Amino acid sequence: MTATEWVPTRALGRAVLVTGVLLIVGVVLGRVDLVALAAPFALGTAYALRRRPAHAPVIDLAAVDAHLVEGGEVAATVAVANPDDAGYDLVVVRALVSQWLRIDQYGLLPYARMSDDDASVDPAGAPRYAEALDRLATGDGDRRRPSGGVPDRPVALVVPTGTAAGFELHGTARRWGRQPIGPVAARAVACDGLLACRPLVAEPVGVPVYPVIEPFDADEAMPRAAGLVGGHRSRRPGEGGELAGVRIFGPGDRLRRIDWRVSLRARQLHVAATLSDRDAEVVLLLDVLTEVGHSGGVSGSASVLDTTVRAAAAIAEHYLHRGDRVAMLEYGPSARRLRPATGRRQYLTVLEWLLDVAPEPSPYEPYDQVFGPQLLSSDALVVVLTPLVDPRSAAMLARMARSGRIVVAVDTLPGTVSPPPKPSQWTEVASGLWRLERDNTIGQLREHGVPVVAWAGAGSLDQVLRDVARLASAPKAVLR
Structure with a gap:
């Protein structure tokens, strides 16, 4: 930012106006007292503008790099450096955070002074204060008393020449996803409030918050184990x-x-x-056509998408720990897909993949070719996480069952949720009829050979996998 991007404030306009009016009136009327009265305003304005800043402050936003899980502590640092030889009177900073990051308090960081190596770099660029900002984040510098409070209002910082100052945000991550911290806006005031720089904005930083993994354990054998090595008989x-x-x-x-x-x-x-x-291949198919319910975070109520993501993370962790191959699919317009693999790297990839899961309602039929034999093995165990609200989801389950695949449907609809899209417009009788129709759909799926079980944490799939494994190992009748 150049010196031309520093704009005058209303205080400078008032000082120039008062000085000009007094001088003009004094000269026209021959009043020496008015000219003498205008002198302090002119001298004060000139003295304040004797050292005009040439560069705007450098603002930096950084989040603490940590593997956050729902309910974990989150921290971020907002730092402002002064790359100019002239000091700033005040720097006003305000940071926006996601609604799922509950910021409890903030603390002012100690000053970080510029080193001799920083001074050798062009002051117009941010690299001059790269080391100073790093020292500020690590707490190296002149200590200051931390202060607490919730940053729901702008924070005022005093940034002397050759220093960097800032504050730290501390809070709790309440929900999974890529939760943004920022953008951060800052504006500096100099020359006794006569000049102000144009607002500076730092781009938001996404903080990955991984879903909390619910306890899950399936003791039953895999219906079809077709790999070369593994832990299934x-x-x-x-x-x-x-x-x-x-x-x-x-x-x-x-x-x-x-x-x-x-x-x-x-x-x-x-x-x-x-x-x-x-070993076996497990495919987790996530139905993202409909989002039902209200999400209250890790300690509140769970929506359909919350239950789907947390259950998928738990099932994937269980089977990857046993050495199986796990793949991920989305049933929606985008049809995102994660290729099957094993090991801890695949588990971390699954968690990253789940962070981008979002509801994708669409009036069109989802793309079903991703379930073809070239992409989806016929020996794979397909676990479909669906609320069974959209009729297309039930039709998709029936088609997969008719194709000969081993399909298990996990019901992710909470028991107290009303029908979408506007539950307030549904009467009690209408809601009861909707649930009866949904129960009939579940019964028809079971008649087609698709077991449907509600997600209940550990042991949710034991009985279903036991029945599926028995049916898969039963002798098949051959017509002669």
């Missing part, structure tokens, strides 16, 4: 820990598999046959 022979029987030793059998008791009794080498351990 399969029906295929191979190297594993599950005993399948004893057979005669043959070419390619390992010596450590010899069962010596049976071999001595039969007087012929026998080996213990085992079943291979396989």
Whole structure:
């Protein structure tokens, strides 16, 4: 910012106006007393403008880099540096924060003075105060008494020449998502309030807040385990820990598999046959067509999207911890997709992917080709997290069941939620009829072979997976 971007304030306009009026009236009327009365105004204005600032302050916004979870502590630093040889009278700063970041208090940071290395850089640029701003964030500098309060009003800072000042925001993250801190606006006043710089705005910083993971554990085996290695028992022979029987030793059998008791009794080498351990692919399909309910944050009521995201994070963590491959899909207009993978890196990727989940209502039919065989394996266990409010969601579940895939529907609709889109316009009778129709839809899905279970944390899918695994392993009838 150049010197031409410093604009006069109303105080300067009033001083010039009073001085000009007194001088003109004194000269026209020949009044020396009026000219003498105008002299202090002229001299005071000239003395205040003797050292005009050439550069505006440098503003910086930084959030503490931490893996925040819902209910965790969040902190951010707002710093302002003075890159000019002339001092500022006052710098007024105001920061906007997301409604899901409850800021409890703020504290003034100590001054950070410019070093000799900073002075060698062009004062017109922010790099001169890069180190000073870093020292300010770490608390190095002249200590000042911290103050508390909620920053719902602008904060006034005094930034002397060659220093940086600022304040820290402390609060609690109440809901998952990329919660913005900022933008931050600042305006400096100089020359005894006669000049002010144009408002400066720092871009907002997104703070990733990960969903709190509800306890979840599914003890049942995977219906179809088709990978090469893993922790699930399969029906295929191979190297594993599950005993399948004893057979005669043959070419390619390992010596450590010899069962010596049976071999001595039969007087012929026998080996213990085992079943291979396989991994499985789990696909979490998130229905984002409808958002129902009111979100109250981590300590309040949960909407459909809150339940969907938290349940998806818990299920993904469980199966990734067991060594399975997990993929993510969205049932909506954008049809976002995360490829299947395993390990901790995939778990962190899943959490980042869930931060961008948002409701996407659309009057058009969602793009169903993402569920094709080239993208969605026929052996995958598909867990659909849906409120079953939109009729298209039930039709999608029925189509996937008819295609031969293993589908489990998790009901994410809270029990006390009224029908969308405007619950206040629904009478009690209409709401009851809507719930009866929804119960009929769930019954029809179960008749099509799609189990529907409400999400209830740990053990929510145990009974469903037990039934699905039994049906998957049952012998199939063959027509001759």
